[in-house]
Amino acid sequence: MEAIEVVAIIILIIAIVILVYYYLLNSPEATKKLRSYVPTTADAHMNEVLGSDDSGYELTKVDEESVEKDSNSVGKRIKVKLSDIDMSSLNTDLFSKKIDSFLDEKSDELIKDWCLATTDDLEELESKFSKTTGQVDTLEKSFDEFKKSSEEFQKVTEEKLSDLDKRIESLENK
Structure with missing residues (x-):
């Protein structure tokens, strides 16, 4: 894999993480649904073992008005660490499809906003590069031909000047 491909993959991963963050930040319904799947304890079945009636899947004790007021922070709405999430109960395929x-x-907007290059852009640049290199080669050949003809012209001119100098000297000596 080339370095540019690795950079592009890293940028896409960062974009996905940012999109997920803003999706969770701006949709209280998704947060509520996530809280219904995520247990409040480290072990989802610990309450069953201890004989507690609490299901462990309740929402945190924050009233909905304060959730809307504090919608700027996902961390305030989700009180669970990622390591505490039971990944087997989450449907990652559905989530991946939604992200895709x-x-x-939004791919056109992302490409435009982040000034990313597409394969079409690369093909266009390659064609411009090949055209430019062809034109540079042609110019170089023309310059070489001009240089040769210029050297020949310079030699002929120098010969004529030396001949004229000799003639002038001979006229002056007479």
Whole structure:
């Protein structure tokens, strides 16, 4: 893999993380649904073992008005660490499809906003490069021909000047 491909992949991963962050930040419904799947304890079934009636899947004790007021911070709305999430209960395929569809819809904007190059841009640049190198080669050949003819012209001119100098000297000596 070339360095530019690695950079492009890293940029896409960062873009996905940012999109997920803003999606969770701006959609309280998604946050509520995520809280219904995520347990509040480290072990989802610890309450069953201890015999507690608490299911461990309740929302945090924050009223909805304060959630809307504090919508600037995802960390305030989600009180669970990523390591505490039981990944087997989350549907990653559905989430991946949603991210893919979002990226498909917004890809033109992302490319434009981040000044990314597409394969079409690269092909256009390659064609311009090959055209330019061809023109540079042609100019170089023309310059070499001009240089040769210029050297020949300079020699002929020098011979004529030396001949004229000799004639002038001979006229002056007479």
